[in-house]
Structure formats: structure tokens, C-alpha cells
Amino acid sequence: MLEIALKHRFAGFTLDLALNAPGGITALFGHSGAGKSTVVNAVSGLLRPDLGRIAVGGDVVLDTEAGINLAPHRRRIGYVFQEARLFPHLDVRANLNYGARFAAPGPGVIRFDRAVEMLGLGALLDRRPGALSGGEAARVALGRALLSKPRMLLMDEPLAALDSARKAEILPYFETLRDEVKLPILYVSHAPAEVARLASSVALLEDGHLRAFGPARDVLADPGAAGGFGGRAAGALISGRVVAQDSDGLARVETAGGAIFLEAPSAPIGAQLGLQIHGADVTLALARPEQVSALNILRVTVLEIGAPDGPSVFVQLALGEERLLARLTTRSVAALGLRAGLECHAMIKAVSLASQDVTQRA
Amino acid sequence: MTLSLKVAGVATACSLPLGVAVAYALARGRFVGHGLLNGIVHLPLILPPVVTGYLLLMGFAPNGVIGAALARIGIRLAFDWKGAALAAGVMAFPLMVRAIRLAIEAVDPKLEAAASTLGASRFWVFVSVTLPLIVPGIIAGAITAFAKAMGEFGATITFVSNIPGQTQTLPLAIYSALQVPGGESSAVKLVVISITLALGALLVSEVLAKRVAARIAGRDA
Numbered sequence: 001m002l003e004i005a006l007k008h009r010f011a012g013f014t015l016d017l018a019l020n021a022p023g024g025i026t027a028l029f030g031h032s033g034a035g036k037s038t039v040v041n042a043v044s045g046l047l048r049p050d051l052g053r054i055a056v057g058g059d060v061v062l063d064t065e066a067g068i069n070l071a072p073h074r075r076r077i078g079y080v081f082q083e084a085r086l087f088p089h090l091d092v093r094a095n096l097n098y099g100a101r102f103a104a105p106g107p108g109v110i111r112f113d114r115a116v117e118m119l120g121l122g123a124l125l126d127r128r129p130g131a132l133s134g135g136e137a138a139r140v141a142l143g144r145a146l147l148s149k150p151r152m153l154l155m156d157e158p159l160a161a162l163d164s165a166r167k168a169e170i171l172p173y174f175e176t177l178r179d180e181v182k183l184p185i186l187y188v189s190h191a192p193a194e195v196a197r198l199a200s201s202v203a204l205l206e207d208g209h210l211r212a213f214g215p216a217r218d219v220l221a222d223p224g225a226a227g228g229f230g231g232r233a234a235g236a237l238i239s240g241r242v243v244a245q246d247s248d249g250l251a252r253v254e255t256a257g258g259a260i261f262l263e264a265p266s267a268p269i270g271a272q273l274g275l276q277i278h279g280a281d282v283t284l285a286l287a288r289p290e291q292v293s294a295l296n297i298l299r300v301t302v303l304e305i306g307a308p309d310g311p312s313v314f315v316q317l318a319l320g321e322e323r324l325l326a327r328l329t330t331r332s333v334a335a336l337g338l339r340a341g342l343e344c345h346a347m348i349k350a351v352s353l354a355s356q357d358v359t360q361r362a
Numbered sequence: 363m364t365l366s367l368k369v370a371g372v373a374t375a376c377s378l379p380l381g382v383a384v385a386y387a388l389a390r391g392r393f394v395g396h397g398l399l400n401g402i403v404h405l406p407l408i409l410p411p412v413v414t415g416y417l418l419l420m421g422f423a424p425n426g427v428i429g430a431a432l433a434r435i436g437i438r439l440a441f442d443w444k445g446a447a448l449a450a451g452v453m454a455f456p457l458m459v460r461a462i463r464l465a466i467e468a469v470d471p472k473l474e475a476a477a478s479t480l481g482a483s484r485f486w487v488f489v490s491v492t493l494p495l496i497v498p499g500i501i502a503g504a505i506t507a508f509a510k511a512m513g514e515f516g517a518t519i520t521f522v523s524n525i526p527g528q529t530q531t532l533p534l535a536i537y538s539a540l541q542v543p544g545g546e547s548s549a550v551k552l553v554v555i556s557i558t559l560a561l562g563a564l565l566v567s568e569v570l571a572k573r574v575a576a577r578i579a580g581r582d583a
Contacts, residue, residue: 102480
């Protein structure tokens with residue numbers, strides 16, 4: 001869908017990567033200065049890389065060797081910036097309609113009325129951008145990009161400027177967008193939780209190079225790549241279905257590897273959940289532990305032990321068809337004699353499965 | 363009085379489009395000769411007005427380089443009100459460009475980049491984003507230029523002389539009135555008119571400046 005090959009040199013820094021993103025949301029993850037913004041700016045046409053080739057759905061928008069470099073306004077690539085960048089002299093309605101007049105006639109990815117409804121903008125249409133909160137402005141910016149009839153969207157840390165309450169307010173809109181509007185999205189983020197909730201593919205960028213790229217599930221469960229997300233935040237994604245909401249407030253979620261208990265008050269019975277289990281929250285035991293408080297004790301098989309990063313290491317575990325990551329010390333790995341193929345028990349406290357790590361999937 | 367308004371009005375109106383174009387080029391353009399253009403624009407501000415007037419006279423007199431060409435198509439500038447407008451326009455131009463350039467520089471280039479990703483070409487970005495945001499700056503620039511044009515003396519008297527009814531603008535009339543015995547009373551009248559016009563222009567530009575702030579902040583006006 002989106003083919004990117006780039007080489008770009010800055011003072012003391014070289015970006016060099018090639019990736020071929022499928023549809024859905026592709027998260028471009030990396031820490032500050034990893035080169036994420038350079039990639040999206042090159043895709044949008046706001047930055048001309050030294051060397052590169054970029055094609056969207058087969059249409060070449062940049063090919064430095066062939067001398068092709070489409071201007072941003074000819075690329076039909078929507079861009080949601082970190083700051084909303086709304087036009088201050090236009091009201092919300094005119095901001096939303098801004099792009100449509102430049103687009104070819106015909107239906108876009110979403111109708112105006114539906115975009116307004118989906119993003120909850122009905123009450124804001126006649127307001128000016130200066131009178132909007134950060135969260136409202138972010139929603140308007142998203143609607144404005146969607147209504148410009150783009151063939152794909154770029155999002156450059158659209159939530160980074162918002163506090164955590166506003167983030168929690170916006171994320172569900174992004175999920176609706178992902179599930180309803182089938183538009184390929186390149187989503188730049190340095191928040192692992194956002195990546196885990198939204199992305200179908202993940203590209204892990206480190207110092208201008210691609211450290212890992214693939215389906216979100218595989219990359220998030222890759223013990224070799226996990227360190228790139230930061231030790232505390234790394235963790236595999238598993239999916240399950242809510243089968244019961246117990247009277248003490250815990251939900252019982254059936255996964256491929258057995259039942260997991262967690263707190264998910266908003267999920268109705270039958271809902272499909274995606275949950276990220278942070279590696280640091282997983283404890284391993286060789287024998288089935290008894291008389292422990294941890295509610296979730298799952299039978300797992302060690303698949304792979306990653307390379308040590310200081311005193312800690314990520315261990316990939318098979319939970320039925322699902323994959324789990326556990327972050328352990330190298331000392332524990334040695335003490336337990338962990339190796340590929342060993343069967344053991346993984347313990348996860350129900351309370352460590354926080355609601356921000358849980359997503360309802362359509 | 364009417365002549366002064368006509369001269370200043372024509373000077374401002376004719377130089378405005380050029381002023382916006384030059385201000386945009388100076389604010390956003392990166393090209394060879396940027397510094398040179400900046401210097402030429404500011405020249406009338408630094409040079410003694412008499413020198414500017416003399417340079418205009420050399421260029422636009424009927425036997426001057428440009429003047430001869432204009433004379434062939436029937437336009438006479440020297441010693442004519444149109445020449446007074448030219449002199450006033452040239453002298454006011456740097457002030458106009460500075461005001462508009464400041465307004466353009468206050469427009470966040472990120473907004474223009476956003477517009478381009480929404481499908482607007484460079485022309486449309488200017489028309490639909492940059493221009494509306496700088497309208498108050500343009501008006502402020504025009505008013506400053508108008509006030510400067512009303513008061514222009516040195517270049518005007520050098521270029522088009524001081525011909526009553528033809529090139530005698532308000533400041534020239536005040537000067538002339540002071541040259542004749544007993545002319546003080548008519549000079550005072552002219553001075554009062556002059557002060558009123560200047561204060562009026564200042565007031566209008568103040569109001570507009572407030573509007574700029576509100577508009578760029580995106581508040582409801």
C-alpha cells in the first residue's frame with residue numbers, strides 16, 4: 001500500500017530505511033530524534049529527502065532517481081499534525097470543508113455529516129478554533145484531514161500535545177476511525193500504549209534505521225525488539241472474549257491460552273478485547289504456584305530468550321496460539337534454567353492489567 | 363486638500379499590490395538578490411527626500427530614461443499631480459512594506475504547510491490562508507503609507523515643484539502660506555486639517571491592530 005525507501009542525511013545523523021506498509025494503521029514507533037517526523041514529512045512532500053522513492057497504492061509520489069517529486073497538494077495524503085494547526089480565521093465548519101474544494105468531485109472516504117457525527121463535532125461547527133479545547137481541536141483536525149478526500153492519512157503524534165485525560169477521550173475516536181473508515185494510516189508515536197491499542201503493523205525506528213517491522217502482534221512479542229519500546233512499556237498483545245462479568249467487578253476473558261481475569265468495567269459480555277500484557281508484570285514459575293495472590297496463572301512454553309539488555313532480558317512465551325513476553329533478570333533466567341521448549345507457569349496480577357491497555361475490537 | 367487626498371490615495375492604492383508582493387517575497391522568499399531588494403525598498407527611508415526627488419526627476423523628467431518612454435505614450439509625470447503621487451508612493455513604500463512584512467511573518471508557516479497537505483496549491487494557500495490572516499496588517503500598512511504620502515514634502519517639491527492646484531499638496535501649501543506675510547491664518551487652518559487627518563489615521567490603525575491580534579489568536583471577533 002505504502003512503499004517507502006529513504007536516505008536522508010542531517011548533521012550527525014542519517015536516516016536510512018525501507019518499508020512496505022500494508023493497509024490499516026501502521027505505527028512508526030521510535031524515541032525522539034529517531035527520525036519519525038522526517039519519514040512522515042517526506043511522505044507528505046513537506047520535506048525532500050536526499051534519496052528515495054515513495055509510492056502510495058502504486059502511484060509514485062517521489063522518486064529522486066527518476067526526478068519525480070509531487071508537491072504536497074498533489075499527493076492527496078492527509079496529514080494530522082501534532083498541533084491541530086486549524087486555520088484561526090475560519091470557523092470549525094469552514095476548517096472541515098477546507099480540503100474538499102481542492103479535491104476531485106465524487107465521494108471521499110467519509111461524508112461530512114458522518115464525520116461530524118463520528119467525531120462528535122456537531123456542537124462545535126460555528127465556533128472559532130481559538131474557542132476550542134485541545135481535545136476538540138484535535139478532533140477537528142482529524143475531521144479536516146479525513147474530509148479532504150485523502151487516499152491515506154499521516155498522523156504525527158496527534159496525541160502528544162494532550163494530557164492523559166484528553167488522550168483517553170480521543171483514542172476511542174481513532175479506534176472508530178480504524179474500524180469504520182478503511183483508510184491506510186501511518187501513525188507516528190512514541191507512546192507504546194497507543195501503538196498497542198491502535199496499530200495493525202508496527203515499524204520500530206532506532207537512530208534512523210528500522211529495527212523491526214511487521215504485524216503489531218509479532219513485533220510487540222519479539223523479544224529482540226521489545227527493548228526498543230522501553231523496558232517498562234514493552235509487552236505482547238493477546239486477544240480474548242469477555243465471557244463473564246463477576247459480581248466482585250472482575251471480568252473473565254477467555255483467551256487461546258485459558259481464562260484471564262481483569263478489570264474491564266465497560267466491556268459487555270461477548271466483547272472482543274485486545275490487551276497488552278507488559279513484560280514486567282509477568283512472573284514465571286517452574287511449578288504451579290499455590291497460595292499466591294496472583295489470579296492469573298497460565299501454562300506457557302518458553303519459545304525464545306532475547307539478548308540481555310543490562311541485567312534484564314525478554315523471554316517470549318507461547319500461550320496456546322498467543323505469544324507473551326516476560327521481562328526477567330538474567331539472574332532469574334539462570335537460576336530457573338530457562339531455555340526454549342521448557343514448560344512453566346506465568347503469573348499475572350489482575351490489577352496490573354490496567355484499563356488503558358485494554359481495547360475493544362470490532 | 364482634495365489634491366492631497368487624491369495624490370495620497372492614488373499613491374497608496376497603486377503601490378499596495380506591489381507592496382504585498384514585495385513584502386511576501388521578503389518575508390517568505392529565499393532567492394538571490396533578497397538583500398538587494400530589501401536595500402532598494404528601504405532606500406527612500408534612508409536617503410534625504412530631496413535626493414530621492416532628484417533621482418525621480420532624473421528618471422522621469424520628459425528627457426529622462428523612463429520619462430521619455432512614458433512621454434511617447436502620452437503620460438507626463440514631472441510637474442504634474444501624477445508625479446506627486448509617484449513621489450509620495452515611493453517615499454511611503456518602505457513603511458507599507460514593513461507593516462505588511464511583519465504581518466506575513468506573524469503567520470505561522472505551519473498553517474501554510476497544513477493547507478498544502480489539504481490540497482491547496484501555493485497560490486491558493488496564499489489566497490485562502492495567508493491573505494486573510496494579513497488583511498489587518500495590509501490595512502495598517504496602507505494607512506501608514508497614506509499618512510506618510512499626505513505629509514510627503516521633500517521628494518515632492520524636488521520632483522514636481524510647488525504648483526498651486528496641480529502639485530501643491532497640503533504640506534507644500536502650509537510651507538507656501540508661511541512664506542507670504544499674513545499667511546499664518548491660512549497656514550493654521552491647514553495645520554489643523556493635517557493634524558486631524560494624521561490622528562484619524564492613527565486611530566484607525568490602532569483599532570485594526572487590535573483586530574489583528576484577535577484574528578491571529580482565532581478568537582471570535
